[in-house]
Amino acid sequence: MTVVIGFEGSANKIGIGIVRDGEVLSNPRRTYITPPGQGFLPSETAKHHRSVILTVLQEALDEAGLKPADVDCVAYTKGPGMGAPLVIVALVARTVAQLWEKPLVGVNHCIGHIEMGRLVTGARNPTVLYVSGGNTQVIAYSERRYRIFGETIDIAVGNCLDRFARVIKVFNIYLTFNFIQVLAEQYVELPYTVKGMDVSFSGILSYIEEVAHKMLSSGQCSAEDLCFSLQETVFSMLVEITERAMAHCGSQEVLIVGGVGCNLRLQEMMGVMCEERGAQLFATDERFCIDNGAMIAQAGWEMFRVGQTTELADSWITQRYRTDEVDVAWRD
Structure with missing residues (x-):
């Protein structure tokens, strides 16, 4: 041993x-x-x-x-x-x-x-979505390498969420989604930026930071509405590029890893996509x-x-x- x-x-x-x-x-x-x-x-x-x-x-x-x-x-x-x-x-x-x-x-x-995700979940050869405060990548294994099929071209998704959370004084937005979702009442339209297999979050962050103060001070929406809208938008982008990588690789497994992978809404959205494709989703908890x-x-x-x-x-x-x-x- x-x-x-x-x-x-x-x-x-x-x-x-x-x-x-x-x-x-x-x-x-x-x-x-x-x-x-x-x-x-x-x-x-x-x-x-x-x-x-x-x-x-x-x-x-x-x-x-x-x-x-x-x-x-x-x-x-x-x-x-x-x-x-x-x-x-x-x-x-x-x-x-x-x-x-x-x-x-x-x-x-x-x-x-x-490797921890593969160990804990039993996933054999998944398409991997790696999402954290510092990284955003869609990955698949091929010929002794973990190949990057798509990634962020600027900031990571976790960094985007964290920075907006600091603007509105919310701690760790992507771990508290269920609470935010219950309080949210409306969806605010935000930029959606997918470029081939890559994603971009800096423009979305700049836009929502700019409109946040105006909309919150005027009572047009709540902080929970903005958090909800930001997460729905960026997670939709991540699901899209993951599905595209799965189609390219002929994969029937998705493994979500990284700190943002704890988010239950991200897991839910990815699960819907996998179910529609007849694929299987693997994810772990905070441990x-x-x-x-x-x-x-x-x-x-x-x-x-x-x-x-x-x-x-x-x-x-x-x-x-x-x-x-x-x-x-x-x-x-």
């Missing part, structure tokens, strides 16, 4: 998980939370990660009931992500690997999400959708079992680490 510990800290979550041959033994994490209306800065996020990472490490070992000697490999998020938080995680991971005398594996953050250490451990486990490791001289970070740069040697 092979035990891999994974360190994740590419954004405002710091997580350390332990996986043993497909079984998640532990997965504690901490979240850096800023006041409503404020985003998180890389330097402050890194300071948070640095202050709690050793505590989380001890929690992961205790929860799994393991000692350092029981671990076979140390995995960490190499990228993509925010530079300063990534550096903290890389430094701690490679220090631990040297202290424990274990091999090191640098993992692509997106592939961590995909594995949101950034966590176990997903890095699982991807590291897959890499380690086929002999992929990272030399200490190469154990740095790559902020713009593309999903399709990785040799996926563990899949047929």
Whole structure:
């Protein structure tokens, strides 16, 4: 049996998980939370990660009931992500690997999400929609690569929703959709921007930020109406490009991963599309959708079992680490 510990800290979550041959033994994490209306800065996020990472490490070992000697490999998020938080995680991971005398594996953050999603849901060869605060991609596996069929050409969908949430002082809009949907009374028409297989969110965000103050102050609509309209619009765009990728690949499975994948309305809309196509939808909950250490451990486990490791001289970070740069040697 092979035990891999994974360190994740590419954004405002710091997580350390332990996986043993497909079984998640532990997965504690901490979240850096800023006041409503404020985003998180890389330097402050890194300071948070640095202050709690050793505590989380001890929690992961205790929860799994393991000692350092029981671990076979140390995995960490190499990228993509925010530079300063990534550096903290890389430094701690490679220090631990040297202290424990274990091999090191640098993992692509997106592939961590995909492999955890495949593990938890049992999806075999899905078209993947990867949606988070920093990434928006439609992905499918082909010839030892996770190929990107479509993506955002500007900001990520999670970033779009978060930034608008800060404008109207709502925390984490894409996790509180059910509450917003109940309060919404009308749909506000917004720009819909799909360009082939790619999507664009910056124009939608600029437009809704501009009209929000006017419409709210005049009483034309509520904040809930705007949140509802924004989510319906951007999620429709995501469903469209996912369906187009499925048609191209002849796929009958969809897997949603990433933090925005927790959103029940996105899952509902994607489920309707899949049902109409006779396809199957796979999604997970907050334990594995949101950034966590176990997903890095699982991807590291897959890499380690086929002999992929990272030399200490190469154990740095790559902020713009593309999903399709990785040799996926563990899949047929």
